[in-house]
Amino acid sequence: MTPRNSSTKKIATYGMMVALALIMSYIEAQIPALIAVPGMKLGLTNIVVVVALYVFGSKSAMFINIIRILLVSFLFGSATSFAFSITGGMLSTVLMIVLKKTGRFSTIGVSAAGGITHNIGQILVAVLLLHTVAVAWYLPILWISGIVSGIIIGLISGLIASRLPESISK
Amino acid sequence: MQRRPVHSDRMLGMDNSQIKVKKSDIVLIVALLVGFLAMITVLTLTKSGGAYVVVSVDSVEVAAFSLDQDITYEIKGFDGGSNTLIIQDGKAHLEDSSCPDHLCEHMGKIDKVGQSIICLPNRVVVEIRGAGDDKGFDTISS
Numbered sequence: 001m002t003p004r005n006s007s008t009k010k011i012a013t014y015g016m017m018v019a020l021a022l023i024m025s026y027i028e029a030q031i032p033a034l035i036a037v038p039g040m041k042l043g044l045t046n047i048v049v050v051v052a053l054y055v056f057g058s059k060s061a062m063f064i065n066i067i068r069i070l071l072v073s074f075l076f077g078s079a080t081s082f083a084f085s086i087t088g089g090m091l092s093t094v095l096m097i098v099l100k101k102t103g104r105f106s107t108i109g110v111s112a113a114g115g116i117t118h119n120i121g122q123i124l125v126a127v128l129l130l131h132t133v134a135v136a137w138y139l140p141i142l143w144i145s146g147i148v149s150g151i152i153i154g155l156i157s158g159l160i161a162s163r164l165p166e167s168i169s170k
Numbered sequence: 171m172q173r174r175p176v177h178s179d180r181m182l183g184m185d186n187s188q189i190k191v192k193k194s195d196i197v198l199i200v201a202l203l204v205g206f207l208a209m210i211t212v213l214t215l216t217k218s219g220g221a222y223v224v225v226s227v228d229s230v231e232v233a234a235f236s237l238d239q240d241i242t243y244e245i246k247g248f249d250g251g252s253n254t255l256i257i258q259d260g261k262a263h264l265e266d267s268s269c270p271d272h273l274c275e276h277m278g279k280i281d282k283v284g285q286s287i288i289c290l291p292n293r294v295v296v297e298i299r300g301a302g303d304d305k306g307f308d309t310i311s312s
Contacts, residue, residue, distance in 0.1 A: 109195035112195075126290075140209045
């Protein structure tokens with residue numbers, strides 16, 4: 001590997017990842033809710049976060065996700081949607097980082113656990129905002145949907161991460 | 171569930187990939203599924219017939235009705251929004267929501283204690299409470 005200006009490359013790469021994450025958020029927002037459960041999502045954005053986690057490392061995954069959440073909230077969201085995204089996003093990203101660090105899990109396990117924690121974060125915010133624990137009734141359905149979408153997203157992310165040239169993270 | 175690792179191994183085997191489904195992945199996912207089943211079991215067993223429908227707007231309780239009487243009630247939601255609460259045959263559901271996504275209308279009919287219908291844009295929560303619960307105040311939030 002020839003020496004190169006790594007910080008310039010880093011800025012460009014992170015910018016590209018954030019842009020991808022933004023597009024994923026936008027596409028996801030265009031898909032109408034298939035089942036009438038608030039908070040149920042495909043988690044397309046998580047593809048970018050999981051890929052970043054495995055290719056670039058923990059810090060960049062966290063950084064890309066925070067910037068993505070801020071931008072999406074400013075562009076399309078509100079204070080309420082920001083509260084939902086940041087809580088779910090941070091909880092799931094932290095857990096995914098920890099699980100990945102154990103070295104025992106592939107993208108599939110990491111992403112499935114991340115999918116569930118994201119949804120648990122959403123429910124926590126809903127409980128706080130609406131002052132009722134009745135929202136916890138959505139936990140089972142969001143739990144199972146988190147597993148299913150997490151596995152699918154983990155599989156896709158793993159395939160993408162394995163196909164990216166190694167030079168991208170150097 | 172068991173077929174997945176085989177499937178991905180085959181796909182990933184083609185290009186010398188570093189991701190392989192590990193044993194811990196399977197253990198984790200099975201544990202998560204067991205957690206789901208446990209949750210469902212607990213929730214199903216603790217369900218009991220409801221007595222009251224409590225309507226809250228922006229976390230303030232505005233109305234309470236018995237499930238026994240058939241009524242139609244217009245909920246004045248947050249920021250000018252509105253929903254219509256209908257209680258019929260001992261079950262409650264929402265209709266005619268002013269919100270853009272109409273999710274609450276598709277949440278179905280509820281009649282078990284703890285079940286709820288939520289319309290987030292209008293900040294409306296419709297909740298079933300048991301006969302033993304205090305009708306007026308939410309002991310958890312207040």
